[in-house]
Amino acid sequence: MKRAAFGQIGFPILLLIPQLVIIAIFFYWPAGYAIQSSFYLQDPFGFGSTYVGMDNYTRLTTSRTYLSSFWFTVIFTTLVTFFSLAIALLLAVKADKVIRGAKTYRTLLMWVYAIAPPVAGLMGVMLFDQSRGNITQLLASFGYDYRLGVNYWDTAAAMITVSIWKQIPVNFIFFLSGLQAIPRSVREAALIDNASGSSRFWDITFPLLAPTGFFLLIINITYALFDTFGIVDTIVKGEPGNNPMTLVYRVFVDGFRGGDLGGSSAQSVVLMVLVLILTVVQFRFLERRIHYT
Amino acid sequence: MNLLKIAATTAFGLTATASFAETEITFWHAMGGQLGETVNQVAKDFNASQDEYKITPVFKGSYEETLTAGIAAFRAGEQPNIIQVFDAGAATVIGAAGAVIPVEDLLEQNKLDFDINDYIAGVRYFYADADGKMIGMPFNSSTPILYYNQDALDAAGVTAPKTWEEFAETTGPALKEAGYIPLSQSHLPWIFTENFFSRHNLQFASNDNGYTGLDTQIMVNHPAIRAHFQALTDWKEAGLFEWYGTGWSDNQDPFESGQVAMWLGSSGSFGGIQDRVDFNFSATMLPYWEAVTTEPTQTFIGGAALFAMSGHDEAENAAAAAFFDFLASADTQVMWHKETGYVPITTAAYELAAEQGHYEEFPAAEVGIQQLSLPGGDFTRGYRMGFYVQIRDVMNREYGRILTGEATVDEAFEIIETEANDLLSRFARTQG
Numbered sequence: 035m036k037r038a039a040f041g042q043i044g045f046p047i048l049l050l051i052p053q054l055v056i057i058a059i060f061f062y063w064p065a066g067y068a069i070q071s072s073f074y075l076q077d078p079f080g081f082g083s084t085y086v087g088m089d090n091y092t093r094l095t096t097s098r099t100y101l102s103s104f105w106f107t108v109i110f111t112t113l114v115t116f117f118s119l120a121i122a123l124l125l126a127v128k129a130d131k132v133i134r135g136a137k138t139y140r141t142l143l144m145w146v147y148a149i150a151p152p153v154a155g156l157m158g159v160m161l162f163d164q165s166r167g168n169i170t171q172l173l174a175s176f177g178y179d180y181r182l183g184v185n186y187w188d189t190a191a192a193m194i195t196v197s198i199w200k201q202i203p204v205n206f207i208f209f210l211s212g213l214q215a216i217p218r219s220v221r222e223a224a225l226i227d228n229a230s231g232s233s234r235f236w237d238i239t240f241p242l243l244a245p246t247g248f249f250l251l252i253i254n255i256t257y258a259l260f261d262t263f264g265i266v267d268t269i270v271k272g273e274p275g276n277n278p279m280t281l282v283y284r285v286f287v288d289g290f291r292g293g294d295l296g297g298s299s300a301q302s303v304v305l306m307v308l309v310l311i312l313t314v315v316q317f318r319f320l321e322r323r324i325h326y327t
Numbered sequence: 328m329n330l331l332k333i334a335a336t337t338a339f340g341l342t343a344t345a346s347f348a349e350t351e352i353t354f355w356h357a358m359g360g361q362l363g364e365t366v367n368q369v370a371k372d373f374n375a376s377q378d379e380y381k382i383t384p385v386f387k388g389s390y391e392e393t394l395t396a397g398i399a400a401f402r403a404g405e406q407p408n409i410i411q412v413f414d415a416g417a418a419t420v421i422g423a424a425g426a427v428i429p430v431e432d433l434l435e436q437n438k439l440d441f442d443i444n445d446y447i448a449g450v451r452y453f454y455a456d457a458d459g460k461m462i463g464m465p466f467n468s469s470t471p472i473l474y475y476n477q478d479a480l481d482a483a484g485v486t487a488p489k490t491w492e493e494f495a496e497t498t499g500p501a502l503k504e505a506g507y508i509p510l511s512q513s514h515l516p517w518i519f520t521e522n523f524f525s526r527h528n529l530q531f532a533s534n535d536n537g538y539t540g541l542d543t544q545i546m547v548n549h550p551a552i553r554a555h556f557q558a559l560t561d562w563k564e565a566g567l568f569e570w571y572g573t574g575w576s577d578n579q580d581p582f583e584s585g586q587v588a589m590w591l592g593s594s595g596s597f598g599g600i601q602d603r604v605d606f607n608f609s610a611t612m613l614p615y616w617e618a619v620t621t622e623p624t625q626t627f628i629g630g631a632a633l634f635a636m637s638g639h640d641e642a643e644n645a646a647a648a649a650f651f652d653f654l655a656s657a658d659t660q661v662m663w664h665k666e667t668g669y670v671p672i673t674t675a676a677y678e679l680a681a682e683q684g685h686y687e688e689f690p691a692a693e694v695g696i697q698q699l700s701l702p703g704g705d706f707t708r709g710y711r712m713g714f715y716v717q718i719r720d721v722m723n724r725e726y727g728r729i730l731t732g733e734a735t736v737d738e739a740f741e742i743i744e745t746e747a748n749d750l751l752s753r754f755a756r757t758q759g
Contacts, residue, residue: 077757078398079423084756164571165580183572185731272389274720275573276727291391292717293398293419294753
């Protein structure tokens with residue numbers, strides 16, 4: 035490959051500056067500020083503050099509620115990621131085979147993507163409503179007394195279901211285009227070699243889809259961790275009470291609602307570190323097994 | 328939500344055409360829906376009443392969101408002139424000396440009359456400092472009262488209970504027999520904790536309920552309230568009480584739809600219920616435990632107060648003072664009281680509403696004021712605790728665990744006490 039044709043260092047730096055400035059202002063500066071304020075306890079209005087060292091962190095390790103939010107987030111993220119990927123993959127494989135009316139079918143499946151998370155949450159609240167919800171009534175006909183906002187796991191189930199539903203279209207689009215990128219010749223060769231549909235899928239199609247899947251895995255974990263905020267907020271109606279909370283929502287509840295800037299900064303830093311670890315693990319261990327064509 | 332935004336922008340648009348001689352000030356509030364319309368009406372009336380000042384109300388979302396927006400704006404030097412802060416946020420804003428100008432000082436500096444004794448007893452000191460100086464002006468003041476479905480009570484052949492003993496022995500079982508869920512409530516920390524302590528004149532926190540110092544310890548783990556929550560769980564088991572989660576309206580809806588016969592809510596809920604229900608209803612005072620006291624005391628106000636934020640020039644402060652003066656006037660208070668159901672804050676306004684025959688027409692509208700005007704005690708003026716929003720979150724969580732059978736009453740109160748005291752000591756350190 036030919037080396038880039040910049041004569042001197044100045045010009046490329048000039049070209050990079052806008053991007054670097056944006057990253058510095060919107061990422062490094064607030065992140066640095068969060069790290070700094072995580073060592074302080076400060077008055078919300080900014081009049082007084084006390085240096086407390088690692089207090090804001092050690093407090094988290096002993097807080098029963100923080101740890102329960104942590105475990106809830108792990109369960110939540112695992113379920114949302116797994117089911118939204120699995121269902122989308124199934125739908126994409128089936129959609130790939132449809133010939134007549136394929137466009138309509140695909141458009142219908144992608145539709146959900148256009149819905150904003152709080153709206154999705156609101157629809158969830160309506161479907162799962164204690165007295166009027168359709169799903170509540172359906173469950174009641176099976177003899178299950180579903181109580182959104184009262185029972186911890188009932189609320190969790192609504193959050194998880196809505197979050198999965200909201201994410202399926204994105205995954206579907208990517209999986210479908212991934213499937214369509216697999217060369218016809220490879221599939222035909224496989225068809226001649228092996229007549230069983232399922233082993234053709236697992237031996238040929240699935241490995242070829244792996245780069246798409248890996249990309250989606252990261253996107254989905256990030257989605258479950260961060261972008262579900264709006265859904266969680268509408269489902270708990272801003273009053274968490276005894277309902278489950280994800281770690282991101284907890285940062286908001288303690289920091290913005292509760293005015294505890296130091297404590298919530300420490301929580302943000304913990305999240306930052308978790309995401310960093312996750313990213314390293316994903317790229318180092320998972321990506322090795324994937325072959326990009 | 329969108330309608331409100333439109334309303335807010337329209338209000339903003341109107342002010343844009345104002346003449347240049349006027350001093351313009353902004354007012355951030357958390358009154359949505361019908362209440363927001365009434366706030367806009369109050370502002371419009373003020374603007375029409377004189378031509379020196381122009382106030383622009385801006386709806387900023389929930390109470391918590393409004394306070395957060397105010398704090399962020401203050402730190403950026405862009406704070407509004409007046410901000411509405413709710414009861415649980417009072418310690419945050421009053422604790423930050425220098426963030427607000429005490430309303431008493433503001434009015435006196437601008438040569439406007441102020442006498443704290445003009446205010447109704449239960450309203451007077453909640454937003455005052457340790458010396459009794461009023462810092463924030465009570466705006467939408469409410470107190471928890473018991474609403475009841477008159478048709479349901481008639482069907483069961485009972486009257487609204489005065490005491491919890493009466494509820495447990497007579498009212499509750501009779502209503503259940505008549506096919507109703509006898510009772511629900513909408514805010515466990517406010518109704519069954521803060522006002523439980525006030526109604527029985529029990530000490531809620533050290534340092535005179537937190538007014539006189541920062542090293543406050545909460546005294547919530549009291550046998551009387553533990554017994555109350557034990558009774559609630561027993562009632563729930565027996566079908567005398569139902570809990571629909573932490574959300575306010577989830578508990579109010581079943582009352583409005585006629586499933587629940589009695590509901591504990593805010594005196595400010597009156598207007599909304601009036602509009603929506605088709606059965607006869609009325610209200611009475613918050614019941615008390617005869618086993619705890621035979622002389623129940625007043626409750627204190629909930630709702631929110633208006634604070635004048637510092638960092639503005641004298642002309643703008645004068646405008647804010649004029650608005651406060653307008654707001655406290657009997658006419659404005661009566662209009663606000665009638666439209667919303669919030670209690671009038673001054674005795675003069677209360678008398679004027681009575682004179683106009685408002686309470687003959689709507690007896691339920693008077694219950695809140697009567698309850699606030701009951702004899703007080705040592706611990707009925709209110710409470711002042713920092714990070715109180717988080718303390719309420721802890722209460723909500725633990726009460727939810729009690730009522731879903733995940734925790735016993737004793738366990739839950741121990742957790743509340745420990746976590747609340749931890750938060751209080753953290754708040755004390757933020758002020759250092």
